[in-house]
Amino acid sequence: ISELLKNDEKIKIIMNEFGTFDIDSNSISNEIEVHSLINGCVCCDLKQELVYELKAIALKGDVNHVIIEATGIAHPLELLVACQDPQIVNFFEKPIIYGVLDATRFLERHQYTENTVSLMEDQLKLSDMIIINKIDLITDDSLEKIDKQLGMICASIPTYKTTYGKVSLEELDLTVKDREISSHHHHHHGIKSMTYTFTGPIDRQLFYQFIMKLPESVLRLKGYVSFRNQPNAIYEFQYAYGLPDYGIIGMQLPLTIVIIGETLDTNHIRNQLDMLQFT
CATH class of the missing domain: 3.40.50.300 (P-loop containing nucleotide triphosphate hydrolases)
Structure with a gap:
């Protein structure tokens, strides 16, 4: 240093x-x-x-x-x-x-x-x-x-x-200009990450179904979501080792989630999240 x-x-x-x-x-x-x-x-x-x-x-x-x-x-x-x-x-x-x-x-x-x-x-x-x-x-x-x-x-x-x-x-090479990094995912020799920002509240049950169907390659998910039956409440949601955890937080934060995993199919996951957003 x-x-x-x-x-x-x-x-x-x-x-x-x-x-x-x-x-x-x-x-x-x-x-x-x-x-x-x-x-x-x-x-x-x-x-x-x-x-x-x-x-x-x-x-x-x-x-x-x-x-x-x-x-x-x-x-x-x-x-x-x-x-x-x-x-x-x-x-x-x-x-x-x-x-x-x-x-x-x-x-x-x-x-x-x-x-x-x-x-x-x-x-x-x-x-x-x-x-x-x-x-x-x-x-x-x-x-x-x-x-x-x-x-x-x-x-x-x-x-x-x-x-x-x-x-x-x-x-x-801290400028990372020559590395395989895009605005959506980061290569760590098999480890990728992606972010997704919801434009508004989503359906609670559909989101739970999405979480429970995540492939084993997803190692972590963390973020903030809002549900249509409680549009004024923001939940902090975490998922690790196949177990979800969530709760209401008392602050306004962007409705963004981050997903980290091995060899993620980011396009497929993004399509699923788009369906969540617009269903």
Whole structure:
């Protein structure tokens, strides 16, 4: 992050520390605005706080890039869900995930628990680019082994080799102009997301039927809907692991939903939502 801040860019940083004290923020220049989220993980405990921080940054409007340094135990899918919350999805470009790999420890990951290794590999699989750091501290043979193992875990994901975390905005391609991103969905090597905004209230039963018929490839759905039998009430609706959850919220928000899943047929889902809207 310190290397990125050397560029003449308007950058804001959100630091996430699982403990009760944010140590890393102290290494950032006082000229840079740092938002600290401590005592939890932005992918679960602090997910809503992250949404609030991003919304505040967006409304202030004096920023080109937002860098979120998540705690090492954060699951990237949950982070992606938070960054595409319906409250903020229209303020930002789709997020890009950079995985940072410690070259000195990667080959020894088998020493950790099965759950930890699984999380590490998920973090790599869901990255748009993997930064292999500390390559000056390993042999050429070890680096070759790392490349080979990454090829088995996530062969299609580009890597960037560095020392002391030295990178640049240009090399990391934060402008996303060359990536396969449209205004409706984001490719994460099989993971896609799409947004849909209703123009008004919809039929409650038809919406429930739509939810219950969602394919298993849909991992998350979150958003705000209004029903025709209660047109003045806005419901916050969430769907995860096949289970829906919803309730009335006491505020006016756009009737937007975000759907995230694996190999989504976005055109088919959009057609279904159009039918909901106009039936």
